[in-house]
Amino acid sequence: MLVAPKMVSGELKMGLPAKDANTKLLCKEVTTIYDGMPAYRFIVTALGNKTYFVENGFEVNSDEVYDTTLYETAPGKYLRAHPLLVGEEFVTDQVTGTPVVGTEYGVLATGKIGVAT
Numbered sequence: 001m002l003v004a005p006k007m008v009s010g011e012l013k014m015g016l017p018a019k020d021a022n023t024k025l026l027c028k029e030v031t032t033i034y035d036g037m038p039a040y041r042f043i044v045t046a047l048g049n050k051t052y053f054v055e056n057g058f059e060v061n062s063d064e065v066y067d068t069t070l071y072e073t074a075p076g077k078y079l080r081a082h083p084l085l086v087g088e089e090f091v092t093d094q095v096t097g098t099p100v101v102g103t104e105y106g107v108l109a110t111g112k113i114g115v116a117t
Helices: none
Strands: 004-008 011-015 020-033 037-046 052-054 080-082 089-092 104-107
Touching: 020 089
Parallel strands: none
Antiparallel strands: 004 011, 004 052, 020 037, 020 104, 037 089, 052 080
16 A cells, blocks of 8 residues: 555554556566466556555465455554655555556545556
8 A cells, every 4th residue: 555644633644645657667567466366567667756665564374264354453453654765666455446557547535556547
């Protein structure tokens, strides 16, 4: 999932990003993760707004069935977020629609990747 820094009552917090068509994410590969769940490999080709990729939203036990309803971050716990950098690649299942290899996408206000025009 993608997030953005925001000031809330004088405190820096991460929240959902603004829609950003200037950040360009090129779909390089369709792959699978966990129990055959589809996922997509993206490379960052251009940056618009300051956007971060959540690196560890939950811990995964590869011996268990993947169920996103089981994984929520408890209040007061922290996530690790990494700023997007041009040239880096990452794999995610947090997309809207079905990305096509060779097509560039943007950041949606939902924190997912998709058509952001």
